[in-house]
Amino acid sequence: MPLSPRRVLRTFRHAMYFNGVDNYVKVPRSSSLEPSQLTVTVWARMNSLVSTDWGPILVSKYDGFYRGYTLYLWGYTGRPTFRVATPSVFYTTVSPDAITVNEWYFITGVWDGSKVYIYVNSVLKNSTDAPAITHNTDLYIGREVWANCGYINGFLSEVLIYSRALSDSEIRWNYLYSDNPVRNGLVLWLKADPQYVKDIDGDGILEWIDLSGYGNHGKIYGAQLVQLIRRLLEC
Numbered sequence: 001m002p003l004s005p006r007r008v009l010r011t012f013r014h015a016m017y018f019n020g021v022d023n024y025v026k027v028p029r030s031s032s033l034e035p036s037q038l039t040v041t042v043w044a045r046m047n048s049l050v051s052t053d054w055g056p057i058l059v060s061k062y063d064g065f066y067r068g069y070t071l072y073l074w075g076y077t078g079r080p081t082f083r084v085a086t087p088s089v090f091y092t093t094v095s096p097d098a099i100t101v102n103e104w105y106f107i108t109g110v111w112d113g114s115k116v117y118i119y120v121n122s123v124l125k126n127s128t129d130a131p132a133i134t135h136n137t138d139l140y141i142g143r144e145v146w147a148n149c150g151y152i153n154g155f156l157s158e159v160l161i162y163s164r165a166l167s168d169s170e171i172r173w174n175y176l177y178s179d180n181p182v183r184n185g186l187v188l189w190l191k192a193d194p195q196y197v198k199d200i201d202g203d204g205i206l207e208w209i210d211l212s213g214y215g216n217h218g219k220i221y222g223a224q225l226v227q228l229i230r231r232l233l234e235c
Contacts, residue, residue, distance in 0.1 A: 020153025082109025
């Protein structure tokens, strides 16, 4: 029996905070992040939607030359958007509904090899044809890779990437049970928690530890792990 849509009121204990100026997380290029199908999901809460035409950028593996994928909020409108690209063209699907600041949203982009889809709070909002995708860069969280723009001002509590297109029911499951996401095809799982943010290679730069088992750890540049409930009470 399919799960019926309902609003989930979410309170996270911790989140990664991005200041909207120069904070981001970088995940080195990996074949596990360049699959033949794709699902990208974030739990996000924005303090501001002010950015560029492209941003704010949530997750980006796009090099500026029609290669890769990007999950972002369209321009100044706050409309969740998912884009995949080939060397000659990009394919973009945009939600007709904008998000608002200071609220948590579960935003998901899916590419199944022929179409791209955008979901908000596990509800399908839009789709468009997208027959192909190519890759050529590292993955960035909180900013665009090819230009100094699109930084987010807000919080991310979780980032998930799958090497396949999740079904509607699987996306709904992840929305309802963020601490126990679907594991099949999971190639990146970043969860904001003190035990998963540490300097694992001794270079003086903290990593956001990937829980998927694929080792897609993210180097943290400026972004800060915060105790979320306390931070929100102070805002």
